[in-house]
Amino acid sequence: MSHSDTVPLHQSSQSDIDEIESLINASVQSGPATVLPARPPSPPRASIPVVSSSPFIQSNLPPPPPLPSPNQKVPSVPAPAPPPPPSIGASGFGPVPNTLTEPVWDTVKRDLSRIVSNLKLVVFPNPYREDPGKALRDWDLWGPFFFIVFLGLALSWSASVKKSEVFAVAFALLAAGAVILTLNVLLLGGHIIFFQSLSLLGYCLFPLDVGAVICMLKDNVMLKVIVVSVTLAWSSWAAYPFMSSAVNPRRKALALYPVFLMYVSVGFLIIAID
Amino acid sequence: MQIFPPNNGGERGKGYQTLGSPPEGFEQQPENGSKGVFSISSYTQYFNVDTDIVLNRLMSSLYPIGGDFFSKIDANPDLYGLIWISTTLVFMLAAFGNCATYLMEKHSDSTTSWSFDVSYINLAAGSVYGYAIVVPVAFYFLLQYLGSNASLVRFWCLWGYSLFVFVLASFLLLIPVEFLRWIVIILAGSASACFVALNLRSYIAENLSLMVVAAFFLQFALAIFIKVWFFP
Numbered sequence: 001m002s003h004s005d006t007v008p009l010h011q012s013s014q015s016d017i018d019e020i021e022s023l024i025n026a027s028v029q030s031g032p033a034t035v036l037p038a039r040p041p042s043p044p045r046a047s048i049p050v051v052s053s054s055p056f057i058q059s060n061l062p063p064p065p066p067l068p069s070p071n072q073k074v075p076s077v078p079a080p081a082p083p084p085p086p087s088i089g090a091s092g093f094g095p096v097p098n099t100l101t102e103p104v105w106d107t108v109k110r111d112l113s114r115i116v117s118n119l120k121l122v123v124f125p126n127p128y129r130e131d132p133g134k135a136l137r138d139w140d141l142w143g144p145f146f147f148i149v150f151l152g153l154a155l156s157w158s159a160s161v162k163k164s165e166v167f168a169v170a171f172a173l174l175a176a177g178a179v180i181l182t183l184n185v186l187l188l189g190g191h192i193i194f195f196q197s198l199s200l201l202g203y204c205l206f207p208l209d210v211g212a213v214i215c216m217l218k219d220n221v222m223l224k225v226i227v228v229s230v231t232l233a234w235s236s237w238a239a240y241p242f243m244s245s246a247v248n249p250r251r252k253a254l255a256l257y258p259v260f261l262m263y264v265s266v267g268f269l270i271i272a273i274d
Numbered sequence: 275m276q277i278f279p280p281n282n283g284g285e286r287g288k289g290y291q292t293l294g295s296p297p298e299g300f301e302q303q304p305e306n307g308s309k310g311v312f313s314i315s316s317y318t319q320y321f322n323v324d325t326d327i328v329l330n331r332l333m334s335s336l337y338p339i340g341g342d343f344f345s346k347i348d349a350n351p352d353l354y355g356l357i358w359i360s361t362t363l364v365f366m367l368a369a370f371g372n373c374a375t376y377l378m379e380k381h382s383d384s385t386t387s388w389s390f391d392v393s394y395i396n397l398a399a400g401s402v403y404g405y406a407i408v409v410p411v412a413f414y415f416l417l418q419y420l421g422s423n424a425s426l427v428r429f430w431c432l433w434g435y436s437l438f439v440f441v442l443a444s445f446l447l448l449i450p451v452e453f454l455r456w457i458v459i460i461l462a463g464s465a466s467a468c469f470v471a472l473n474l475r476s477y478i479a480e481n482l483s484l485m486v487v488a489a490f491f492l493q494f495a496l497a498i499f500i501k502v503w504f505f506p
Binding site (some may be wrong): 024068160161162165186187189254259261272273 | 324328358370
């Protein structure tokens with residue numbers, strides 16, 4: 001543990017910080033509150049001019065922060081219309097500093113809420129499930145990553161021997177499996193977006209995660225079989241509309257069978273690991 | 275206005291679309307796609323099958339005497355069968371192999387408890403994928419060397435579908451009676467080996483019976499290996 005929480009800063013970094021805080025001040029006048037700086041802002045410096053009409057494709061973000069965040073919604077961004085007043089030297093940064101200088105908890109909370117909303121869309125019954133375009137528009141890869149690693153950890157924890165090999169096998173199976181399943185749909189002439197499909201297949205692992213945790217806690221074979229069957233059916237039901245609508249209806253079974261195979265093999269791993 | 279990045283009609287990435295050109299999935303190039311090794315659309319021609327076609331080919335792989343498999347797949351050989359039948363076989367061997375080993379030990383010594391051996395998965399994957407990919411390549415090069423024409427994709431298709439019998443046999447191999455297991459594997463092995471050998475013979479124009487016999491014995495050896503390693 002450090003005994004002082006502030007480290008003495010270099011001269012130039014102090015003025016950078018002051019400048020950023022002054023921008024926050026400026027945007028605070030027109031938007032929601034952010035953290036107010038403790039010291040008065042330093043005099044304005046020359047800035048890099050940024051063209052306000054961006055060549056980038058419009059996404060969920062308000063116009064044009066130059067930082068790459070293609071799919072992030074920024075709920076705490078101030079009203080997009082007025083550029084900061086010209087008395088401040090740096091006129092081009094706009095609402096960007098809020099994602100740079102916001103507290104870490106805000107970033108984490110935003111990602112967590114996105115994971116939860118994606119989960120609700122994919123795995124639980126809701127009116128948007130039949131429309132794959134709408135279902136996972138705001139896809140992300142954090143959720144699938146957590147679920148895959150968690151499933152590997154749960155299986156590795158349950159195993160009595162060769163724990164690291166079990167984790168490796170589970171992780172490789174799920175990660176490579178998701179990629180191969182997506183490639184399978186693309187090769188069959190289907191139309192999906194690669195990362196959206198990876199994201200969906202990862203989210204559909206959530207029921208199997210729940211099943212793995214239950215099986216980890218209670219080691220009865222009959223219970224395991226029942227729990228895994230139920231969660232397997234749930235996972236398959238979650239993945240079905242997305243996969244089946246992505247390909248030609250005559251090839252639906254060809255696209256769905258590998259998904260089913262992957263979930264059955266994961267289910268078998270959950271039951272069999274003792 | 276500059277289209278960015280410039281499209282020279284060269285290699286296109288997966289799903290990448292430039293302005294003014296149709297997306298990848300709609301054009302089916304009749305010749306082998308000149309779009310490059312890493313582009314999806316140069317491989318879609320090998321997956322141009324529907325569910326009923328695949329089922330038809332699966333059923334015909336169960337008839338060892340037919341000898342007409344190549345004429346069936348000639349216009350449209352597919353790699354879907356190879357990939358997913360071999361993957362299914364890997365899973366079956368790993369899963370049922372563990373079950374069968376447990377049942378056999380339980381049969382002889384009722385105090386054994388279930389233990390799951392993860393290395394079955396690695397071994398099954400290595401052996402099945404290795405066999406299904408390497409053996410057709412070897413035959414292809416050998417036949418090319420000996421002057422006969424051969425098509426690698428069709429060989430992969432043939433060997434891929436020939437593994438389907440083992441998928442079905444692995445269900446029967448669970449029964450923990452040694453004699454029955456040997457009967458099952460010999461039947462399955464010879465059916466699969468006859469399928470491969472007879473189709474190969476009807477495909478090769480010259481009289482290369484050594485190749486045909488070698489194919490027969492390799493397939494049979496795979497069957498014996500499966501029995502000995504996974505279903506002892």
